[in-house]
Amino acid sequence: MRLATIRTPGGTRAARVDPITGDATLLEGSSLRAVLDQPGWRHSIPTIEGPVLASDDVRFAPVVPDPDKIICVGVNYRAHIEEMGREIPAHPTYFAKYRRALIGAYDSIRLPDSDVSTMIDWEGELAIVIGQPARNASPSEAAAAIAGFCVLNDVSARDWQRRTIQFLAGKTFEAMTPVGPWITTSDEVGVSPSLDIRTEVDGVTKQSSNTSDLVFGPVDIVQDLSRIITLDPGDIIATGTPSGVGFARSPQEFLGPGSTVSVIIDTLGSVRNICEAS
């Protein structure tokens, strides 16, 4: 099942997206978060009926536009760790984003003014969306808490990320993080999916890996985070990026006005975004 948040003339709405036609059945709630907050959603939502929007009219908002938390995992693909010159870590590295960083799967990325940042880089990622609360979770509880997965581009301002020892500033620029287009629920892809992931810039492949190269998989991450804090339905967890980011290239490469960047994950779909000067 594919679940999303879409834009309608009356505001955003949760929706179930038909995997064949792309048509969207509108659900109750202005955000997918409201659906995932209903304990029985896995059973009730597949067959629920509602107004249908034809695929041509579907406009994707961020998959959850109003998550309680956006948690990002850094240094989590073996090959990316090697390219950044780091050791394989003993624990997941976490940092945050705020809600205002999120954009829809096909929205424009709003580049900062050039006097603010000129080092805007891509990071294609598999994202987990939480479907039930998790606190001090066992492995099976962590698995059950995963609603499904989607695609996220953790677009980063490298100058701000490295301005201090903490990544946050470079990771939460307004309207630069596409997420979506929909979640594919875990009953279809499992909770530890092995999926090809690829990032393209202007049609050229820059990152190409498989989510099986993750050092810490989705269940590990959810279990570990749940020792710190309760995870809530709608929380988004970006699991880290594979090798091939622009910052680590020689010479370095960055996104500029007019760049088109796509992240494609097998089975889950893709986000594709044009960079616009602000």
Next chain:
Amino acid sequence: MRLATIRTPGGTRAARVDPITGDATLLEGSSLRAVLDQPGWRHSIPTIEGPVLASDDVRFAPVVPDPDKIICVGVNYRAHIEEMGREIPAHPTYFAKYRRALIGAYDSIRLPDSDVSTMIDWEGELAIVIGQPARNASPSEAAAAIAGFCVLNDVSARDWQRRTIQFLAGKTFEAMTPVGPWITTSDEVGVSPSLDIRTEVDGVTKQSSNTSDLVFGPVDIVQDLSRIITLDPGDIIATGTPSGVGFARSPQEFLGPGSTVSVIIDTLGSVRNICEAS
């Protein structure tokens, strides 16, 4: 003017707190965030009437229980930077907390199980609360965006903070960050207050400084953050802690079950919390 969020039998409510009697006038909205979201609040709220709760019956929730963002500044007092062996930074260091970390000014701090963390430390801090949106703010716009100030204890799990290169994990443990009890609005204390700040553990002073020792003051911080992302009414920004944390002592000191920790800021009030085993 003192503004808070308090607990009532019907749920949390925004309130104006009388500085002499401590009585609370109930305002519309379940959170102070709803009040700060009204553009004219600085003019309308001082004289608005409503049901009054006697001071003995006032129970403080987190000053804003549902902020869009909680942003923390690290390494920002000159003397604390020296105790941690760091250089005076050129830019503010930012990290995050999530909503579930917050507790009221006099709530218990819920210690993690000892197999999760045994290095729980205090960090008394001045916190900014935002009162109007700010994006790419000028200094005067940044000043105008500050609703006021309150007290925050950035209680930290040092083992988790230092488990990786990113602080977040050690900074956002559930129900460990008291904030409040109220904000004192900027018309009373200005936007760059020079106030004595003190942290006491079981009655012994552990931190003692003045907010004038901040490397980056409130206006600097708001202006800088607004280049990254829009600040919203109700956002909480913790400005960093002075020297005297337990981790930097010799021998090191940490909080345990039964410890009482207080942070007192001249004019603004105090938070006082007992640590309880979970």
